[in-house]
Amino acid sequence: MDKHPRRLVVIVTEAVLERTLVTDARRLGAQGYTVHDVRGGGAHGDHDGEWDADRSIQLQLICPDGVADRIAEHVLAHYAPNYRVAVWLAPVEVFRADRY
Amino acid sequence: MSLDPVVLFFLLGLLARIAKSDLRLPEPLYETLAIYLLLAIGLKGGVELARQSPAEILPLAAAAILASALIPLLAYPVLRRLGGLARADAASIAAHYGSVSVVTFAVAQAVVARAGLDAAPQLAVLVALMEAPGIVVGIVLARLDAVRDVRWGHLAHETLFGKAVYLLLGGILIGFIAGPDGLAPMKPLFGDLFKGVLCLFLLEMGLVAGGRLPDLRRAGPFLIVFGVAAPLVLGTAGVGIGVLLGLGHGGSAVFGALCASASYIAAPTAMRIAVPEANPALSIGTALGVTFPFNVTVGIPLYLELARRLAG
16 A cells, blocks of 8 residues: 655644634644643643643644645734744644545 | 531531642533523523513613623723732733622522512523623723724624623523423422532532632732722622612622622633733632622621511
8 A cells, every 4th residue: 555755733722712823724734633622831830631721632634745844834824922832843644545 | 697508518628628629510411501500590581571561671771781890990990990900910800890790690689588578580591691781891991002903793702602702691581481380390400409519510610719829929919909898898788889879688699699799611711812912810810819709798687687677
């Protein structure tokens, strides 16, 4: 089976941004996404996600290199200054290239 | 006067967090309890609302909306000048106090009912009305120079269709349409279990409020004083307005508690979207770490006593 290189974009941030980020990512070329509720801590203290305003999400997108870079740059430029944001990229391989 | 069990459950949660207990309510349970409480409060309110004449409720609704819009205008200069806070932070905190806390309302009703007084369930409609105006005024205060840039449509959607206002208004509407007979089969769930569920929710609120205590160190002494003084002043004014509008002993105390309360569901989300540069630790730390515990333990009994003297 053929495998195709793609980029995994992972964004951990405040749950309040979920809908905005999904809209932005789609506009920038992402075809699909996965969201998990997560909890953790970092530079902004611990966020145990016990109630609405304190929740965190992990948004995962798999897309071509160029799209991944655009999304990461956009998130860092627009949201990182004022929101809790962690972004990272990782190489992945997918089977059905047209889906990503 | 002995403490209501609801308050004791809150203290149990608070103590668990302070003592670093591993107690944690699963998030789906918290969500379920919140949905239940909002619907139950709404349903009861809707049934009572149907019994009122518009002439009775309209002045109250107008007073509630006006109070919610005025509170941030009063709080903002205090936070700016006395507290020396940045504009975004002062506006965000002011918005939290203009908006209201459904749980404080529920606790006030429980305390008033326990004292054998009319807990005025129809005031649930005021809770729904008081969620948004304070938030709008807070956003305008933060964005005085760029009000046009605010995405009002997005914010209106988040506030109106956020679960707090949506379920509360939905419950009120269903209660209003169905009436007491229609809701009778649901009484075991939405009536009899209410106080027990409220206790469980307050246990969770204790855990959450306890978790905000480290924020207070960042907030500093001014905001701690503000978190106690604001509910005292606003609660006193609210009781006075309630008495003037003929709400009686119990109803005036509940209205006082509403005015004294600060939002920690609708306002944090809306302000996070509209004024992201405001530090949420300050507003949430003050609203949830100081004002909520103050109202639940000391404030509500005070408003009840004040209402007794004024409504006598």
